[in-house]
Structures are given as structure tokens and as C-alpha cells.
Amino acid sequence: MKDIDDIKIKKEIPDVINYIDNLFDSAITDDASDIHIESLKNYLLIRFRKDWDFIIFDKVSIDYAPTITTRLKVLSRVKIDESKKPQDWKIAYISTKKNITVDIRLSTLPTVYWEKVVMRILRQDDSLINIETIWLLDITLERVKQALKSKYWIILVAWPTWSWKSTTLFSIIKNFNPLEYNISTLEDPVEYNMDFVNQSQIRPEIWYTFASWLRSLVRQDPDIIMVWEIRDKETALLSIEAALTWHLVLSTIHTNSASSTIQRLTNMWIEPFLISSAVKMIISQRLAKRICKHCKKEFRVDEIIREKIKSELNDIMDNEEIDKLIFYKWIWCEYCKWTWYKWRVWIHEVLILWEYLEKSILSSATANEIHKMAKKEWMITIIQDAILKAAMWNTTLDEAFKLI
Ligand SMILES: [Zn+2]
Structure with a gap:
């Protein structure tokens, strides 16, 4: 696994909609069960949980914290202006790339620097079936x-x-x-x-x-x-x-x-x-x-x-x-x-x-x-x-x- 310090902090996200879609698609491809977005002092740490392990997906400048969480909240139709209280909701994500639909259960919790977001991926497809x-x-x-x-x-x-x-x-x-x-x-x-x-x-x-x-x-x-x-x-x-x-x-x-x-x-x-x-x-x-x-x-x-x-x-x-x-x-x-x-x-x-x-x-x-x-x-x-x-x-x- 890559060392956390080896990963550069992304300073620029040109298209946040694309970025989130790609985040979901990657989590599905990696067979992750959860996506964690943690707000640290300088950046957002984005990790996938697969089985019991964590895989680092990205590090993004903390300046993007509001943009990313707003996008997630829009997708899940929770109150955009609410970041003082924990919230729970669901996103029905249609992956055009993977041609499947997954439900994503989203939970947010206010933390010192911003919010912690955990998303559980609930698969509707049966690609794992035998x-x-x-x-x-x-x-x-x-x-x-x-x-x-x-x-x-x-x-x-x-x-x-x-x-x-x-x-x-x-x-x-x-x-x-x-x-x-x-x-x-x-x-x-x-x-x-x-x-x-x-x-x-x-x-x-x-x-x-x-x-x-x-x-x-x-x-x-x-x-x-x-x-x-x-x-x-x-x-x-x-x-x-x-x-x-x-x-x-x-x-x-x-x-x-x-x-x-x-x-x-x-x-x-x-x-x-x-x-x-x-x-x-x-x-x-x-x-x-x-x-x-x-x-x-x-x-x-x-x-x-x-x-x-x-x-x-x-x-x-x-x-x-x-x-x-x-x-x-x-x-x-x-x-x-x-x-x-x-x-x-x-x-x-x-x-x-x-x-x-x-x-x-x-x-x-x-x-x-x-x-x-x-x-x-x-x-x-x-x-x-x-x-x-x-x-x-x-x-x-x-x-x-x-x-x-
Ligand atoms: Zn029950």
C-alpha cells in the first residue's frame, strides 16, 4: 500500500461532478464496501474500505471540502446548508460507465475541520453471484x-x-x-x-x-x-x-x-x-x-x-x-x-x-x-x-x- 506522504494533495478539481462520479465508479470497481471522506487540517483524505482494510483513494485540498460535500448532499437530497448536525440519507447512483445502479447510504458527522462523510455502497447488481x-x-x-x-x-x-x-x-x-x-x-x-x-x-x-x-x-x-x-x-x-x-x-x-x-x-x-x-x-x-x-x-x-x-x-x-x-x-x-x-x-x-x-x-x-x-x-x-x-x-x- 502507498504511504500516505507519497500521495500529493490535489489542489485543483476542474469538474466536481465528474470527480464524484469517478469516485463512485472506482469504489465499485475496487469492490469497496465504504467510502470514507475525512477532513484533516489541510486536506480531505478519501479512503475505501475493502473487507477490513483501507485503501487510500485520494488527497484533496481542504478548500474543496464544501464543494464535495455539497455535491454529495445534492445527490442525496439532504439539507445543503446543514453541517452542524449529523445527517443520514441515500443516493441512487447510476453508473453509466459500469452500466449498473447502486444505492449509496450516506452519513455525515461534523468534525473539527469540516465533516466526516461515510458512504456505504449497497450493490443492486449480482455480479458476485455464483x-x-x-x-x-x-x-x-x-x-x-x-x-x-x-x-x-x-x-x-x-x-x-x-x-x-x-x-x-x-x-x-x-x-x-x-x-x-x-x-x-x-x-x-x-x-x-x-x-x-x-x-x-x-x-x-x-x-x-x-x-x-x-x-x-x-x-x-x-x-x-x-x-x-x-x-x-x-x-x-x-x-x-x-x-x-x-x-x-x-x-x-x-x-x-x-x-x-x-x-x-x-x-x-x-x-x-x-x-x-x-x-x-x-x-x-x-x-x-x-x-x-x-x-x-x-x-x-x-x-x-x-x-x-x-x-x-x-x-x-x-x-x-x-x-x-x-x-x-x-x-x-x-x-x-x-x-x-x-x-x-x-x-x-x-x-x-x-x-x-x-x-x-x-x-x-x-x-x-x-x-x-x-x-x-x-x-x-x-x-x-x-x-x-x-x-x-x-x-x-x-x-x-x-x-x-
Ligand atoms: Zn429488521
């Missing part, structure tokens, strides 16, 4: 990992609403070392950048669509292909063709559940034999509110709810085990007030299309029939996953039952 951290239950994670070992088929993420489908796709991609594979994606829009991954943006106005891109891509010697969404028969067929010619294809499809995805493909007039030979894993996901660990309170569930839980879990747990489950209520507290948007948990249902389902797909079984068969083969359903996550104090039962 398959281990998307809240898969251990048993489901094992199955997903097992399925990922065979690399030539289609993996679909089924999404009924906006539910962070891209996060799941990227977490799967991150499971593969991009230097060992040729990975290409076609996105709409490109949300965040991944090193060594060839990311493209669709542009239908110049006929750069999912289908036209897929046709060109096969000449690029790809291994792993991510198509943002399968919306039509053409894209579905091209994806299946790619999977059957030794590629791993990842995509999303707009359906309500894992089992109804097969029907959705059939409705696009895809031959059942193509579906059964190409599609191997369908991950359906929802979002639930994540409970605040600072104010959660254990509570006794009444008989009616207990029975409801039993009827949902009886094929994966016996009654005695279910009786032992503990659930929690969420009381609102100071801590969760600041971080409310971070409090989400993914609920999953992973359907792996092993041989036992092949016959049903070939005979065009209904979504319900497929769902029942998969359950028999130990697929954890959305509601089961949610109840188990409530028992692991990740969410509440109220949230879980909303998903039925």
Missing part, C-alpha cells in the same frame, strides 16, 4: 451440479415474472471457466460484463435477432451458448439443434412452472422427441422477501398452519420432522429499514429430465402429470422449497404461502 450463492437447497445444488457435468443439452430457466432470471443464468455460466470454453451470449439488454465471455446485444432493427445470431454463432466454434430468451419456434428449434450438435445451451422461457415449460415448447410445435432428447434441466424460480436476521422472532404455528405444512411436505419429510421445524416472524427494525431491497431470497424448483420422464414427454403428458411424476422422483417444488427456506429462517411462512 451457483453456490443463489440459495439452492443442498440437495438441489447437488442435482444441478450433477446435471451440469453433461455438457450437451439445453438448460432453461422458467420465469413467470421478473425474477432475476439473468442472475441464475450467469451463475450457471460462472460454473464454467471461460478460458477453458468458448462462451457466447446474446442478451437483451447486456446487464453486466463478464471477462472472457463474448457478449452481444440483440438489435432487431437490423435483423440481429436471437435466431439470426444463433445461425451465425455456430460458425464461431462455441461450447456454451446463452440465448436470453426463447420466444418463438425458430429460436427454440435452433437452440435444440445446437444442443444436439454438442453444445450447452442456456436460455429462459416465459412459463409458470418447470413442468409447464415442456407444454410451452410443445405449443410452439416442437416435436416431443426433440424436447426429450435436448432439454435436460428446467429451473423455475420465484422471489420471496428475505427475513431480517436482526429482528426475526420465533413463533408457534397454530394447528391449521401446521397441517397445511404437513400436506405440502409429507412426501419429503415425516410428521415428526415437520413438527420440529421452527418458523419466524419479521418485526421491522432500524437495520432492515436501510437494506430492505436487499432482502430477497430465491425460491427454486429444479426439474431434471431423467429417463423416467422421457416416455411422458413423448406421449405429450400434461404439465400436471409431469409435475406429479417429478415429485415422486424427489423434485423439491416451489412451495416445498419456500417452506424449507422459511424453516431455515431465510423467509417467512406468509411469503411461502403466497407462492401457492
Whole structure:
């Protein structure tokens, strides 16, 4: 780390707006959790906290203290003229350079020379996410990992609403070392950048669509292909063709559940034999509110709810085990007030299309029939996953039952 005396005090900041934007962008790039601005006798010391360490970002002449703090206050809409009292507020910062939005929680405290400003960076993006951290239950994670070992088929993420489908796709991609594979994606829009991954943006106005891109891509010697969404028969067929010619294809499809995805493909007039030979894993996901660990309170569930839980879990747990489950209520507290948007948990249902389902797909079984068969083969359903996550104090039962 640089010695503090080696860093020159910046005497001139030509554009304070640019300077602050650059400060935020650098903190995001450095993966800092906080930005500290300390007012010393002659200068402002600007540091980043990363994990437990401090990194010096800059030293700026104390003459700029009012300009910098005013700019921060304007961004966070706190009282500009108030510098005698501590203040707390938030900035929603859109980084055009990094193409992400972060919330910055700002706190100011008057000090001898000026004010001390601490800004906590609360990330909204999920660039740090991977398959281990998307809240898969251990048993489901094992199955997903097992399925990922065979690399030539289609993996679909089924999404009924906006539910962070891209996060799941990227977490799967991150499971593969991009230097060992040729990975290409076609996105709409490109949300965040991944090193060594060839990311493209669709542009239908110049006929750069999912289908036209897929046709060109096969000449690029790809291994792993991510198509943002399968919306039509053409894209579905091209994806299946790619999977059957030794590629791993990842995509999303707009359906309500894992089992109804097969029907959705059939409705696009895809031959059942193509579906059964190409599609191997369908991950359906929802979002639930994540409970605040600072104010959660254990509570006794009444008989009616207990029975409801039993009827949902009886094929994966016996009654005695279910009786032992503990659930929690969420009381609102100071801590969760600041971080409310971070409090989400993914609920999953992973359907792996092993041989036992092949016959049903070939005979065009209904979504319900497929769902029942998969359950028999130990697929954890959305509601089961949610109840188990409530028992692991990740969410509440109220949230879980909303998903039925
Ligand atoms: Zn709380």
C-alpha cells in the first residue's frame, strides 16, 4: 500500500461532478464496501474500505471540502446548508460507465475541520453471484451440479415474472471457466460484463435477432451458448439443434412452472422427441422477501398452519420432522429499514429430465402429470422449497404461502 506522504494533495478539481462520479465508479470497481471522506487540517483524505482494510483513494485540498460535500448532499437530497448536525440519507447512483445502479447510504458527522462523510455502497447488481450463492437447497445444488457435468443439452430457466432470471443464468455460466470454453451470449439488454465471455446485444432493427445470431454463432466454434430468451419456434428449434450438435445451451422461457415449460415448447410445435432428447434441466424460480436476521422472532404455528405444512411436505419429510421445524416472524427494525431491497431470497424448483420422464414427454403428458411424476422422483417444488427456506429462517411462512 502507498504511504500516505507519497500521495500529493490535489489542489485543483476542474469538474466536481465528474470527480464524484469517478469516485463512485472506482469504489465499485475496487469492490469497496465504504467510502470514507475525512477532513484533516489541510486536506480531505478519501479512503475505501475493502473487507477490513483501507485503501487510500485520494488527497484533496481542504478548500474543496464544501464543494464535495455539497455535491454529495445534492445527490442525496439532504439539507445543503446543514453541517452542524449529523445527517443520514441515500443516493441512487447510476453508473453509466459500469452500466449498473447502486444505492449509496450516506452519513455525515461534523468534525473539527469540516465533516466526516461515510458512504456505504449497497450493490443492486449480482455480479458476485455464483451457483453456490443463489440459495439452492443442498440437495438441489447437488442435482444441478450433477446435471451440469453433461455438457450437451439445453438448460432453461422458467420465469413467470421478473425474477432475476439473468442472475441464475450467469451463475450457471460462472460454473464454467471461460478460458477453458468458448462462451457466447446474446442478451437483451447486456446487464453486466463478464471477462472472457463474448457478449452481444440483440438489435432487431437490423435483423440481429436471437435466431439470426444463433445461425451465425455456430460458425464461431462455441461450447456454451446463452440465448436470453426463447420466444418463438425458430429460436427454440435452433437452440435444440445446437444442443444436439454438442453444445450447452442456456436460455429462459416465459412459463409458470418447470413442468409447464415442456407444454410451452410443445405449443410452439416442437416435436416431443426433440424436447426429450435436448432439454435436460428446467429451473423455475420465484422471489420471496428475505427475513431480517436482526429482528426475526420465533413463533408457534397454530394447528391449521401446521397441517397445511404437513400436506405440502409429507412426501419429503415425516410428521415428526415437520413438527420440529421452527418458523419466524419479521418485526421491522432500524437495520432492515436501510437494506430492505436487499432482502430477497430465491425460491427454486429444479426439474431434471431423467429417463423416467422421457416416455411422458413423448406421449405429450400434461404439465400436471409431469409435475406429479417429478415429485415422486424427489423434485423439491416451489412451495416445498419456500417452506424449507422459511424453516431455515431465510423467509417467512406468509411469503411461502403466497407462492401457492
Ligand atoms: Zn429488521
